[in-house]
Amino acid sequence: MTMRNLSNILGQMAVPLTLATGLTFVLLIGRIDLSVEGVMGLVGSSIALLVLNSRNANDYGVLGVIIPIIVGLIFGLITGILHVKLRIATFIITYATGTIAAGIAVLLYHSQPATAKAQWIIDASQASFLNIPLITWIAILFFAVCCIILNYTAFGRAVYAIGDNEAAAKASGINVTKVTIQVFVLSSFAASLAGVLALIRLKLGQVSLGTDQMFPCITALVVGGTSLAGGKGGMLQTMVGTLIYMELLNFLTIIQVPADYKKAILGIIIIVAVALTLTRDRKTIAK
Amino acid sequence: MKKILALVMVLVMVVSSCSFAADSGKKWHLGILVHSLDNEFWAQEANGGILFANSKDDVDYQILATEGDDNREIQAIRDFIAQYGDSAIFVTDPASKANTANIIEVCEEAGCKVTILWHHADELEPSEWKSFVVHLSPDDILAGYNTAKTLFEKMGGKGKVCALYGTQGEDSAANRYAGFLKALAEYPGIKLVDMQVASWSQDQAMTFTQTWLSTYNDIDAIWSANDTMALGAVEALKLDKKNGKILVCGCDGIAAAYEAIEAGDMTCTIANNGYLLMGYGASYAYQAAKGATFDKPVIKTKAELITADNVKEYKAMFIDGMPKYDYDNLSYCVVAGYATFADAEKAENAEKK
Numbered sequence: 001m002t003m004r005n006l007s008n009i010l011g012q013m014a015v016p017l018t019l020a021t022g023l024t025f026v027l028l029i030g031r032i033d034l035s036v037e038g039v040m041g042l043v044g045s046s047i048a049l050l051v052l053n054s055r056n057a058n059d060y061g062v063l064g065v066i067i068p069i070i071v072g073l074i075f076g077l078i079t080g081i082l083h084v085k086l087r088i089a090t091f092i093i094t095y096a097t098g099t100i101a102a103g104i105a106v107l108l109y110h111s112q113p114a115t116a117k118a119q120w121i122i123d124a125s126q127a128s129f130l131n132i133p134l135i136t137w138i139a140i141l142f143f144a145v146c147c148i149i150l151n152y153t154a155f156g157r158a159v160y161a162i163g164d165n166e167a168a169a170k171a172s173g174i175n176v177t178k179v180t181i182q183v184f185v186l187s188s189f190a191a192s193l194a195g196v197l198a199l200i201r202l203k204l205g206q207v208s209l210g211t212d213q214m215f216p217c218i219t220a221l222v223v224g225g226t227s228l229a230g231g232k233g234g235m236l237q238t239m240v241g242t243l244i245y246m247e248l249l250n251f252l253t254i255i256q257v258p259a260d261y262k263k264a265i266l267g268i269i270i271i272v273a274v275a276l277t278l279t280r281d282r283k284t285i286a287k
Numbered sequence: 288m289k290k291i292l293a294l295v296m297v298l299v300m301v302v303s304s305c306s307f308a309a310d311s312g313k314k315w316h317l318g319i320l321v322h323s324l325d326n327e328f329w330a331q332e333a334n335g336g337i338l339f340a341n342s343k344d345d346v347d348y349q350i351l352a353t354e355g356d357d358n359r360e361i362q363a364i365r366d367f368i369a370q371y372g373d374s375a376i377f378v379t380d381p382a383s384k385a386n387t388a389n390i391i392e393v394c395e396e397a398g399c400k401v402t403i404l405w406h407h408a409d410e411l412e413p414s415e416w417k418s419f420v421v422h423l424s425p426d427d428i429l430a431g432y433n434t435a436k437t438l439f440e441k442m443g444g445k446g447k448v449c450a451l452y453g454t455q456g457e458d459s460a461a462n463r464y465a466g467f468l469k470a471l472a473e474y475p476g477i478k479l480v481d482m483q484v485a486s487w488s489q490d491q492a493m494t495f496t497q498t499w500l501s502t503y504n505d506i507d508a509i510w511s512a513n514d515t516m517a518l519g520a521v522e523a524l525k526l527d528k529k530n531g532k533i534l535v536c537g538c539d540g541i542a543a544a545y546e547a548i549e550a551g552d553m554t555c556t557i558a559n560n561g562y563l564l565m566g567y568g569a570s571y572a573y574q575a576a577k578g579a580t581f582d583k584p585v586i587k588t589k590a591e592l593i594t595a596d597n598v599k600e601y602k603a604m605f606i607d608g609m610p611k612y613d614y615d616n617l618s619y620c621v622v623a624g625y626a627t628f629a630d631a632e633k634a635e636n637a638e639k640k
Contacts, residue, residue, distance in 0.1 A: 113542075
């Protein structure tokens with residue numbers, strides 16, 4: 001493994017790591033967030049339309065990034081509120097809000113995605129420190145902040161408590177409704193940030209920035225040892241899982257597995273990896 | 288209360304759809320079936336259908352997005368027929384190859400004419416169905432061949448090339464790659480170093496290209512089966528300051544690819560021209576509904592090779608504006624016509640060799 005290759009993998013993991021970090025909280029409280037792909041696509045494509053670009057005369061600079069992120073946060077807030085107030089399962093409600101986000105994105109760019117031309121975006125995509133791309137540093141910083149939030153704050157303890165036993169958490173005075181909404185806002189922030197990073201990486205602002213990003217992240221989390229039933233997992237597992245998953249993809253390319261076999265082999269490796277890393281005890285529920 | 292609300296909602300929907308059905312006259316109603324509008328090429332297709340409909344006084348249209356879902360597509364066609372009966376005509380970029388058989392069956396039963404683009408189910412011959420007017424498709428083998436050849440010529444006939452493949456199991460991915468391999472066989476000085484399946488994704492294409500750049504240090508060109516993947520490769524090359532030095536080609540003709548060609552980052556692409564495909568497809572269905580018949584219904588359509596030489600001209604026509612076509616002159620879009628798919632396949636196989 002060359003230094004170059006390591007640097008590549010680190011660059012490629014910026015987006016998955018960011019998404020996985022946000023999803024960790026969601027999985028820990030035993031929910032799922034399918035809206036991240038749509039939110040990512042909406043934020044990424046809106047930025048492309050608001051900064052200097054190929055489609056229109058806009059040039060809002062940093063505001064062009066902040067406004068879409070705020071929109072992303074609002075999506076998380078709405079998702080969270082709809083989930084707890086209407087008691088719609090997150091599987092459905094996040095699918096719906098994600099679809100809305102993707103739909104709005106398409107309306108915004110009228111099927112012709114804009115290419116971001118702002119110099120600072122181009123510079124950001126090429127900047128690196130210690131051979132690690134800037135976008136990865138941003139992802140690592142976000143990851144570190146979330147580590148602190150999860151491990152050293154009342155919010156973090158509440159997240160674990162809810163995932164472990166929601167009724168008990170409620171009985172012990174934790175405001176489950178509030179924490180759940182906060183978790184979805186956090187997950188949407190992660191998705192928005194991932195949208196920013198993906199746009200910096202690829203420049204072309206289209207919905208497909210987010211396509212097929214979520215399931216690999218959830219796979220990475222499970223490979224790392226996070227439980228889909230909630231309560232089990234943490235930031236270390238998230239980092240380990242993401243690294244294993246990214247390394248695996250890279251490895252399959254480098255050893256030249258014939259393209260025709262790759263998908264099937266990847267599936268088998270995932271099953272093996274999950275079977276090896278899952279901790280099974282009385283409390284683990286598979287559903 | 289909730290139940291009453293739901294009931295009212297359903298009633299409103301039923302009544303409003305009935306009131307549409309009440310309007311009649313000598314009008315043809317064109318159903319334009321596309322995957323969705325979130326992709327530039329599909330939007331071009333939809334616009335092609337609209338351009339045609341707007342050119343006729345006796346045609347109105349509706350865009351029906353299928354999201355690539357077989358059931359949704361069939362349901363949309365049934366609903367449309369329920370509204371307009373045999374004055375409904377269709378042009379479709381089908382959700383899947385297999386679904387074309389269902390589409391034809393539904394239209395045959397209702398006596399509606401339909402043009403199918405791109406895909407077709409095996410052994411579904413237009414000549415055997417009254418409803419199946421024509422099948423239009425750009426020649427994907429030729430597209431892959433032409434982009435590869437342009438790339439190889441620019442390389443001076445020698446060097447190393449990597450290839451980015453579309454989604455496995457799709458005709459156009461397989462055929463474009465077959466065209467690439469055909470060109471490769473004609474250039475003994477060109478060596479294929481690696482091929483990867485990037486499933487039309489910019490992100491995946493960028494990732495593969497980065498891996499290639501760190502694994503091999505002497506690649507001269509990257510052949511990509513579409514523009515989105517080509518643009519992913521270009522982004523990876525930019526990080527290494529190798530854009531323009533390592534040649535890249537694409538296919539489809541999206542706006543960003545025109546810009547990349549203008550900037551010198553891409554060598555060429557093929558404009559598959561959704562305006563022409565969907566517009567002429569609609570026109571064929573319309574003419575057939577009025578009684579015309581076609582003896583060579585399997586048609587390969589025009590596609591333009593875009594290079595630095597002609598990029599300005601085509602960008603003005605396809606991206607900044609919309610092309611103007613005489614949709615009555617049906618032969619304009621035809622490169623080759625065949626009586627059956629079997630004939631077309633024979634010609635294709637000869638081409639591959």
